[in-house]
Amino acid sequence: MRLVLLADVRSLGKRGDLVEVADGYARNYLLPRKLAGEADKGAMAKLDAQAKARERREAQEFADAQALASRLEAAKIAVKAKAGGNGKLFGAVTNSDVAAAITSELSVEIDKHKIELPSQIKALGSYxxxxxxxxxxxxxATVHVQAA
Structure with missing residues (x-):
């Protein structure tokens, strides 16, 4: 029996996949638990429409990300931190500090978990x-750490 999965099923596939299963498995397990629906013309048309909408949404998200990437690469991201006379910081610059600097300079929220620092930043300079x-x-992008 051909079915469209309505939820992720570990042994079969992900939501929206078209699968072929035994009649008994479909009638006794998948259909009563609403894990799958019959693959009729209406369900197939709905599945195609959802796939096209997902592709359009992903393409738009990627285009937005590319525009933001070009803005980030061109921007001068300055982080101010307390430092001693020899250029060493009192503490370190963290992902949160960089995210806050990006938000203040570009007015764009970036999740701190998406920012990867090469190593701990404990001195003034560009990184x-x-x-x-x-x-x-x-x-x-380049982060310029300046004395506060």
């Missing part, structure tokens, strides 16, 4: 930073 904006796109 490269990678920001994961999309699963296929990583923006490279």
């Amino acid at each position: 490269p930073v990678e920001i994961r904006l999309h699963r296929n796109l990583v923006a490279k």
Whole structure:
């Protein structure tokens, strides 16, 4: 029996997949638990429409991420921190500090978990930073640490 999965099923596939299963498995397990629905013309048309909408949404998200990446790479991200006379910081610059600096400079919220620092930043200077904006796109920006 051909079915469209309505939820992720470990042994069969993900939501929206078209699967072929035994009649008994479908009637006794998948259909009563509403894990799958019959693959009729209406369900297939709905599945195609959802796939097209998902592709359009992902393409738009990727385009937005590319635009943000170009803004980030061109921007001068300045982080102010307390430092001693020899240029060493009192503490370290963290992902949260970089995210706050991006928010203040570009008015864009970036999740601190998407920012990857090369190592701990404990001195004044410029440091490269990678920001994961999309699963296929990583923006490279430079953070300038200045004395407060």
